[in-house]
Amino acid sequence: MRARFSLAPLVLLLALFFAGSALAVKPDEVLQDPVLEARARALSEGLRCMVCQNQSIDESDADLARDLRILLRQRLVAGDTDQQVMDYIVSRYGEFVLLKPPFSLRNALLWGTPVLLLLAGGLFILLSARSRRPAADDSTLSAEEQTALEKILHN
Amino acid sequence: MVETGHFALVLAFALSLVQMLVPLVGARTGNQRLMAVGGPVTVTGFALTALSFAALASAYAGSDFSVASVWENSHSLQPMIYKITGTWGNHEGSMLLWVLILTFFGALVAVFGNNLPATLKANVLAVQGMIGAAFFLFILATSNPFTRLNPAPIEGRDLNPVLQDLGLAIHPPMLYLGYVGFSICFSFSVAALIEGRIDASWARWVRPWTLVAWMFLTGGIAMGSYWAYYELGWGGFWFWDPVENASFMPWLAGTALLHSAIVMEKRSALKIWTLLLAILTFSLSLLGTFLVRSGVLTSVHAFATDPARGVFILCILTLFIGGSLALFALRASRLTVGGLFHPISREGALVLNNLFLTTATATVLVGTLYPLALEALTGGKISVGAPFFDLTFGPLMLPLLAIVPFGPLLAWKRGDVIAASQRLMAAFALAIAAMLVTGLFIDGASVFAALGVGLAVWLVAGALTDLAVKSGVGSVAPAVMLRRFAGLPRSVFGTALAHLGLGLTMLGIVGTLCFGTEKILSMRPGETVELSGHTLRFEGLSPRKGPNFTEDRGRFLLISDGNEDGEITSAKRFYPVRQTVTTESGIRTLGLSQLYLSLGDENNDGSVVVRLWWKPLVTLIWGGGLVMMAGAAMSLLDRRLRVGAPARRRKPAAALASPT
Numbered sequence: 001m002r003a004r005f006s007l008a009p010l011v012l013l014l015a016l017f018f019a020g021s022a023l024a025v026k027p028d029e030v031l032q033d034p035v036l037e038a039r040a041r042a043l044s045e046g047l048r049c050m051v052c053q054n055q056s057i058d059e060s061d062a063d064l065a066r067d068l069r070i071l072l073r074q075r076l077v078a079g080d081t082d083q084q085v086m087d088y089i090v091s092r093y094g095e096f097v098l099l100k101p102p103f104s105l106r107n108a109l110l111w112g113t114p115v116l117l118l119l120a121g122g123l124f125i126l127l128s129a130r131s132r133r134p135a136a137d138d139s140t141l142s143a144e145e146q147t148a149l150e151k152i153l154h155n
Numbered sequence: 156m157v158e159t160g161h162f163a164l165v166l167a168f169a170l171s172l173v174q175m176l177v178p179l180v181g182a183r184t185g186n187q188r189l190m191a192v193g194g195p196v197t198v199t200g201f202a203l204t205a206l207s208f209a210a211l212a213s214a215y216a217g218s219d220f221s222v223a224s225v226w227e228n229s230h231s232l233q234p235m236i237y238k239i240t241g242t243w244g245n246h247e248g249s250m251l252l253w254v255l256i257l258t259f260f261g262a263l264v265a266v267f268g269n270n271l272p273a274t275l276k277a278n279v280l281a282v283q284g285m286i287g288a289a290f291f292l293f294i295l296a297t298s299n300p301f302t303r304l305n306p307a308p309i310e311g312r313d314l315n316p317v318l319q320d321l322g323l324a325i326h327p328p329m330l331y332l333g334y335v336g337f338s339i340c341f342s343f344s345v346a347a348l349i350e351g352r353i354d355a356s357w358a359r360w361v362r363p364w365t366l367v368a369w370m371f372l373t374g375g376i377a378m379g380s381y382w383a384y385y386e387l388g389w390g391g392f393w394f395w396d397p398v399e400n401a402s403f404m405p406w407l408a409g410t411a412l413l414h415s416a417i418v419m420e421k422r423s424a425l426k427i428w429t430l431l432l433a434i435l436t437f438s439l440s441l442l443g444t445f446l447v448r449s450g451v452l453t454s455v456h457a458f459a460t461d462p463a464r465g466v467f468i469l470c471i472l473t474l475f476i477g478g479s480l481a482l483f484a485l486r487a488s489r490l491t492v493g494g495l496f497h498p499i500s501r502e503g504a505l506v507l508n509n510l511f512l513t514t515a516t517a518t519v520l521v522g523t524l525y526p527l528a529l530e531a532l533t534g535g536k537i538s539v540g541a542p543f544f545d546l547t548f549g550p551l552m553l554p555l556l557a558i559v560p561f562g563p564l565l566a567w568k569r570g571d572v573i574a575a576s577q578r579l580m581a582a583f584a585l586a587i588a589a590m591l592v593t594g595l596f597i598d599g600a601s602v603f604a605a606l607g608v609g610l611a612v613w614l615v616a617g618a619l620t621d622l623a624v625k626s627g628v629g630s631v632a633p634a635v636m637l638r639r640f641a642g643l644p645r646s647v648f649g650t651a652l653a654h655l656g657l658g659l660t661m662l663g664i665v666g667t668l669c670f671g672t673e674k675i676l677s678m679r680p681g682e683t684v685e686l687s688g689h690t691l692r693f694e695g696l697s698p699r700k701g702p703n704f705t706e707d708r709g710r711f712l713l714i715s716d717g718n719e720d721g722e723i724t725s726a727k728r729f730y731p732v733r734q735t736v737t738t739e740s741g742i743r744t745l746g747l748s749q750l751y752l753s754l755g756d757e758n759n760d761g762s763v764v765v766r767l768w769w770k771p772l773v774t775l776i777w778g779g780g781l782v783m784m785a786g787a788a789m790s791l792l793d794r795r796l797r798v799g800a801p802a803r804r805r806k807p808a809a810a811l812a813s814p815t
Contacts, residue, residue, distance in 0.1 A: 048540060110522065
């Protein structure tokens with residue numbers, strides 16, 4: 001397992017998870033068939049290392065991640081499709097293992113927020129652009145402040 | 156010295172109470188003398204906090220292990236630079252740095268804000284005082300860096316080895332300058348709400364602060380990204396980690412604020428929105444502090460079992476975010492709605508920019524908090540990782556980036572898209588050409604890669620087009636053109652540079668992600684490996700002893716065109732005090748690209764696992780960040796901001812000469 005410190009000085013917090021660094025995918029894991037190996041890499045980027053902080057099994061050095069990488073490759077060699085491999089792993093480890101949460105009712109708010117917000121914001125802008133009435137008076141500065149401002153601006 | 160620092164910290168807390176109350180009462184009752192208290196109190200508070208910080212730093216530098224925080228995070232054998240940076244490489248010290256920067260910014264307002272209306276200045280300082288008081292109390296109550304140990308241990312437990320790096324010297328201070336810089340925008344907003352009025356001059360005072368904060372936050376994030384890149388040893392530059400997101404959200408919101416403040420300053424429009432954004436941006440900074448400091452990210456359970464710090468920050472968060480939003484709800488309707496504009500105009504483009512940036516901020520926010528909320532509410536555990544953000548944040552950025560070059564070319568109030576498009580024809584043609592060349596002639600280029608390169612070229616060319624059009628290229632004589640170019644307002648250069656930097660960063664990301672190559676193999680000394688046209692020969696491992704670590708250093712010889720072309724070394728370091736191993740990656744910059752290699756475990760047969768990457772254009776990712784910072788700095792030099800309150804310090808001569 002490798003440190004997940006990164007973009008903030010709370011490194012400490014994350015450093016709790018630091019336990020020595022090696023490389024993630026080891027040469028002995030790599031499949032002979034480059035097409036299969038590419039599929040394995042792509043799939044493992046979407047699977048979470050269960051004992052790490054927000055790391056995929058492709059990046060992690062943890063033993064559990066290695067086990068999952070090997071398991072995944074075994075399924076691929078056995079002829080499973082990508083979907084079958086993922087289904088198999090989810091059936092064993094649960095949804096937590098997916099770095100991309102499934103589209104489900106439970107995650108509706110998660111996936112829906114960007115779309116809804118963009119639509120709502122766009123609609124609001126459109127409507128307010130249409131109904132915008134001329135404002136009565138733009139200047140809220142008193143005469144005194146106006147001269148002060150001018151003085152500042154022309155110094 | 157340690158007790159002096161502790162005492163200074165308590166005094167600074169007491170002063171922050173005065174700072175939050177007296178000027179506020181003065182502003183409400185119109186009492187000039189009470190309002191005038193704000194300035195000196197703020198400056199003194201800063202001086203005391205600085206003294207306190209210096210005391211802690213000297214305890215670290217002198218390895219005074221009777222101080223608990225020093226004992227936990229330092230070691231007498233550490234190089235001096237890491238002893239000093241260790242001051243803020245831990246929870247307590249980093250919170251002290253946080254308030255140091257907060258009081259520093261407050262003092263800047265106090266000293267350079269002489270042309271602010273007296274009540275506005277008093278209110279701004281009072282709000283700064285409130286933030287300060289809350290965090291001083293937090294430090295003193297839950298995270299005191301001056302706690303002593305008795306008896307004092309003989310040796311410290313060493314700074315986390317990952318942090319023993321120059322990155323720690325630069326990254327957190329810069330990040331905090333950004334985070335906390337937005338507190339000034341927040342204070343100005345709350346002060347405007349307290350007064351119930353806001354005008355274009357308010358935007359003029361706020362904008363330089365936004366620029367300063369944004370500039371440092373950009374630098375802090377870029378620096379952190381590079382640090383993660385070389386320190387973590389596998390060449391990733393962005394992980395969508397909650398900790399990263401915590402700093403990215405204020406950046407996104409701050410970018411939106413930067414743009415909407417322009418509209419407000421120039422056209423008196425979007426006042427209420429700008430104010431809300433200023434509040435939200437600092438709220439996100441506070442949220443980031445909470446996420447990072449409370450331990451809630453590690454696990455909801457860790458938070459529940461040791462909740463003192465987390466609950467305290469949560470209270471601060473609720474108080475400030477809730478309070479400012481409640482004030483906003485009560486008072487915003489009193490503020491007048493400003494200038495009108497046609498949807499197709501510079502204002503319209505900036506509104507669109509704000510729509511996308513705000514949605515992107517919300518997306519990152521939901522993605523970061525959703526797993527926490529779900530676990531707290533239902534006990535269900537899900538993971539939200541990079542694939543989620545790629546699918547949501549990515550598509551939001553594409554249209555935003557595509558419209559960037561149009562913005563500066565549209566006129567205020569009512570713009571002409573067709574005219575702007577005609578001016579952008581050359582940039583567009585260039586982008587299409589880049590896209591075709593990428594797609595057709597580069598092996599293995601995906602549609603995404605072609606699109607990405609095209610978009611990046613579009614941004615860069617668009618930024619240059621803006622400068623060209625504004626200096627009259629093609630319509631006036633070259634001599635006139637040069638004169639016009641030199642006479643362009645600094646803020647025009649600022650905009651162009653920032654947008655250009657964005658394009659460069661984009662190019663770096665696309666280049667690395669789409670055209671990078673990688674090899675994982677076991678090598679014996681003397682063996683060579685070839686990657687994307689570069690040949691490396693493994694020379695062997697040799698042990699070496701550092702001040703507080705031992706390492707096995709692997710040496711690799713780069714061979715270009717049959718000639719030896721320098722060495723690249725990568726090491727596995729062992730830090731005995733903490734019993735940790737780190738990988739020191741070996742990086743060789745070739746042009747804008749880098750060869751990156753990191754050493755793995757030794758195999759039984761004497762070979763060593765080596766992982767090797769070719770990262771094309773990768774340096775542009777951070778280079779673009781630097782260019783963006785330069786853009787912000789350029790904008791700060793603009794004359795119209797120089798006459799504004801805080802930036803006047805840049806020109807003391809002009810300030811002296813001015814009648815104000």
